[in-house]
Amino acid sequence: MNRINYPLIDFDEAWRCISTLISPLPPILQPLTDLLGHVLAEEVIAPEDIPSYPTAAMDGYAIIAADSAPYRHIIAEQTAGRSQPVRVEIGTAVRIMTGAPLPLGADAVIRVEESEEKDSMVRFFSAVSAGENIRPVGQDLAAGVVVLPLGEVLGPAEIGLLASIGCTNVRVYPRPRVAVMATGSELVPPEEIPIHGKIRDSNSYILLAAVAAAGGRPIHLGIIPDSISAQRAAILDGISCADMVLVSGGVSMGTHDFVKPLLNELGDLHFGQVAIKPGKPFTFATVNNVPVFGLPGFPVSSFVVVENFIRPALRVMAGHRRLWRPTCTARLRHTIQHAPDRTEFQRAVVIEQDHIYWAETTGIQVSSRLQSLVGANALLRIPAGVADLSAGAEVTALLIDQPEVI
Numbered sequence: 001m002n003r004i005n006y007p008l009i010d011f012d013e014a015w016r017c018i019s020t021l022i023s024p025l026p027p028i029l030q031p032l033t034d035l036l037g038h039v040l041a042e043e044v045i046a047p048e049d050i051p052s053y054p055t056a057a058m059d060g061y062a063i064i065a066a067d068s069a070p071y072r073h074i075i076a077e078q079t080a081g082r083s084q085p086v087r088v089e090i091g092t093a094v095r096i097m098t099g100a101p102l103p104l105g106a107d108a109v110i111r112v113e114e115s116e117e118k119d120s121m122v123r124f125f126s127a128v129s130a131g132e133n134i135r136p137v138g139q140d141l142a143a144g145v146v147v148l149p150l151g152e153v154l155g156p157a158e159i160g161l162l163a164s165i166g167c168t169n170v171r172v173y174p175r176p177r178v179a180v181m182a183t184g185s186e187l188v189p190p191e192e193i194p195i196h197g198k199i200r201d202s203n204s205y206i207l208l209a210a211v212a213a214a215g216g217r218p219i220h221l222g223i224i225p226d227s228i229s230a231q232r233a234a235i236l237d238g239i240s241c242a243d244m245v246l247v248s249g250g251v252s253m254g255t256h257d258f259v260k261p262l263l264n265e266l267g268d269l270h271f272g273q274v275a276i277k278p279g280k281p282f283t284f285a286t287v288n289n290v291p292v293f294g295l296p297g298f299p300v301s302s303f304v305v306v307e308n309f310i311r312p313a314l315r316v317m318a319g320h321r322r323l324w325r326p327t328c329t330a331r332l333r334h335t336i337q338h339a340p341d342r343t344e345f346q347r348a349v350v351i352e353q354d355h356i357y358w359a360e361t362t363g364i365q366v367s368s369r370l371q372s373l374v375g376a377n378a379l380l381r382i383p384a385g386v387a388d389l390s391a392g393a394e395v396t397a398l399l400i401d402q403p404e405v406i
């Protein structure tokens, strides 16, 4: 395996390259109980009016509003779920409960609080006008209207709406299956005590969790030693069972970094270096049209790449139109050292105070220090071409969690 120096491309070029080679997955039919977070791949039209019959909006009495009789004779009781074959006429009323169908003849409901009932007769303390306390046909939803457009993200409200119109199977984009493997002969599973020279695999677990958090379905392929044949077999295994493959480690310039040449051999390698810090060895290839991403072994570097490229790519495949984290402009609480050759992403805590966002980084920013990620709710994007920043300077913060307001 020869060690090639891949051209260094910038952030925008890397994303352009990825976005031209990925697309939404073929839609699937999914039942109501498994729709949360999916994106609609069809327009949903209301097949019927809701409510489909005039309905009492209050507990009370169904009457004719223009009836001036001082007392009315109660001829029936209409509860939700039962429809009585009765007709309200002048001098009569039907006791009715919220959600029950309005009986024939009635044109209003008078609230129980406005009434006094005795011996099957009822007297009212006030009057109502026609239509009062009634939900007319189609008030909530009119037949034929688009209730949910294609591309809508399905949350609890949307799922409830689908249930209310009897849409029990819906065409949505699937959650992408993402195979995750960690390369490195130094790695042992977290449950093992590493002997001298070994470390625990933490990157797999960050990646598996990040994939799930981004709406993907993680597939754990485990630890693969630094062997060309083992890694070749694992990558082929990955592309056969997943819509996307994440390979951790093995993308640097060491004598045992085999992933880039392997991807070159198995498919098309589109780029092998991006001018970002951390995450410079970030690699992208397609093998049998399956996107394969090579991520640095350092968990912090991997996380930065996931946030900036993998999460948006996964969202494209899951049918989302909004791909990016929200951003805000934050003021630095302290100076930041920054080399101008790359776009840097520093881990930080952003808070909001008197409508101003303030950012404080999470301590030493070396990419081996996982602690610099813990508790961070933002990545501060410090562009290439900019030198050190002083306290009070404004930076763009990618919000990975809601800032606390103090």
Ligand code: AMP
Pocket: 182, 183, 184, 186, 187, 199, 200, 201, 202, 203, 204, 248, 249, 250, 251, 252, 254, 257, 295, 296, 297, 298, 299
């Ligand atoms: P590599 O990208 O393979 O050159 O690895 C870069 C650094 O990250 C090395 O110090 C590795 O030991 C470390 N590393 C690689 N893979 C993992 C992993 N799965 N979990 C934690 N650290 C890792």
Ligand code: MG
Pocket: 183, 184, 185, 249, 250, 251, 256, 297
């Ligand atoms: Mg390695």
